[in-house]
Amino acid sequence: METPLLEQAYNPESFRKLGHQLIDLLADRLGSLKAGEGDVLHFRLPEAERAFWQQYLLDQEAPPLAQTVLEHTTQVHHPRYMGHQVAPPLPLASLAALLGASLNNGMAVYEMGMAPSAMERLVTDWLCRRAGYGSQARGFLTSGGTLANLTGLLAARRARGNSDIWNEGYSGKEAILVSEAAHYCVDRAARIMGMGQAGVLKVPVDSDFRMDTAQLGPIYDRALAEGLEPLAVVGSAPCTATGSYDPLDRLADFCEAKNLWLHVDGAHGGAAFLSQKYGSLVRGIERADSVVIDGHKMLGMPVLSTALLFRNGADSYTTFSQEAEYLLTETEEEDWYNLAKRTFECTKLTSSLTWFAVLKGYGEAIFTEYIDRQYDQGRQLAELIRQRPGWELACEPQSNILCFRLHPKGIDPASCNRLNRRIRQQLLEEGKFYIVQTKLNGTVYLRTSLMSPFTTRRHLVELLDAVEAMA
Ligand SMILES: *Cc1c(COP(=O)(O)O)cnc(C)c1O
16 A cells, blocks of 8 residues: 555654754744743634634645744743743753654553653652652652642542542542632542532631631531541642742641641642742641642743652552552562553653753753742832832732732722723733733732743833833
8 A cells, every 4th residue: 555645744854854944943933032022922812813723724825834833822931921820941841842752652651661761750759859758759740730639639538538439439528628729620629539519628818828727727627527527638839829838837737636638739839949048938848748849830841741749659559559558668669660550641741851851951950040030030020019109919929920900099999900900901912911810809910920031120110011001
C-alpha cells in the first residue's frame, strides 16, 4: 500500500525546516514581548473566533499557522499581562516540553519512560527536601492542581478514614474542613468523593482572607455532634482570589490534636519555601501530610505539571490499591519507578523533563529569584495604589496576587461594582493590559496576578493611569 501522507508527515527534512522556522518565530516573539511591544491580546468574541478558524481550515492561501495563532491568543510573557496565575514558561522548559512531546514516553510503567521516571523521583525528592520533609517523603508529578488535590484527599481518606471505602464503597459521612476562600476544586474533589455539600465544612476567613483558625474547633465539634466524620483540613498556600496564605502551623497544631490529615493546596505559592524572604509564609508546611505545588504557576513550567508530595511516602502507594498498607522498608524493594501505581493517570506527560532541564540549567536559584521578584512586585503595586486617592485594596498583598478597586468618594456600592466591572471589560477589549476581576463578599474587585518577569514599576503605573483615564 502506498502511504504518501505518512511519508510526508514523518519526513525528517520537513520537520527540520518547520522546526527552525518555529523557533525563529518564537525567539523573535520573545524579544518583542520582552520589549513590551504590541498588545497582550486582541479580544474577539467566541463566535467570531470560531468562524475565523473555520474559514482558515478552508482557505487555500491561509497565512502560516504559528504566526496566525500568535495573533489570536493571549501573550503571557507580555509585561502588561497581569491576569491569571499561569506561568510565562521559561524558554528552556518549553524546549524540554517539545522534547517530551516528541518522545511521547507514556510513563505508566518504568521502561516506557526510564529517564523521565528517574528525573521525576529526583525532582520530587528535591521538593520534599526543600519543603522540610524527612527521608520517608515521596512525591510524583500529575496533571494539574485540581487532580492533585483530588488525589491528595483520596490518600487522606485511605490513611485516616474510618471505613474501607476503596473496597466497600461509600456509605459514610466523611467531611473536610476548608477555608471559604479555597479554590473551588477542593469542594469539587470532596463532592466527587461522595461527601456532598454537607461534607465540605467551610471555615470563615479573617479580614486578610486567611482561614480564621479560631473557628476550626467549633466547626469540628459541631460536625462530630451531627454524626459527620472529619477526615482532613485543607490549607491554602495561598488561596486563589486574594493570594492569602492560611496559617499552616496553626492548622498543623489542630490536625495533630484531632488526628486529622493536613493537606496543603499550595498550587500557586506552595514553593515559597524556596525563598529566604517569603519562606515564612508557609511555616508549618513540613508538618502537612500532603502538599500540592503547580509547576505551571510560580515555577515557570509550561502547562500542565503539578507536584504532589507526601510526608510519609507510604501513604501515596495505597491511594489506588486494594491493600490498605504499604511498607517502605529497606528489604522490600520500593517500586517508585512504576508511577501509574500512585497517579490518577495511566499514560501521563513526561513533565519531569521540564523541571529537570531547568534545575540543571540554572539551579533552584532561578525559582527563588522569580518568586522574590514577583512577590516584591505585589507589594510595590499595593504601595502605588495606596498613594492614589479614590482607590482601595481588598487586603494587604501576601503574594503576587492583588485585588483592588477604584472607589470614588460618595459612590454607592452597586454603582461602584458596575464601574469596576466596566473598567475590566474595557481593558479586556482594548487589549493593552490583561487583568481579571473577582467578587469578594459582594464587592467587585480588579484582580492582578503579576506573573511576567518583564513587568516593571512603569507598567504598574501605566495600568493605574489607564484605569483612572477610563473612569
Ligand atoms: C490554580 C489553583 C488550583 C487549580 O490548579 P490547576 O493546575 O489549574 O488544576 C487549585 N488551587 C489553587 C489554590 C490554585 O491557585
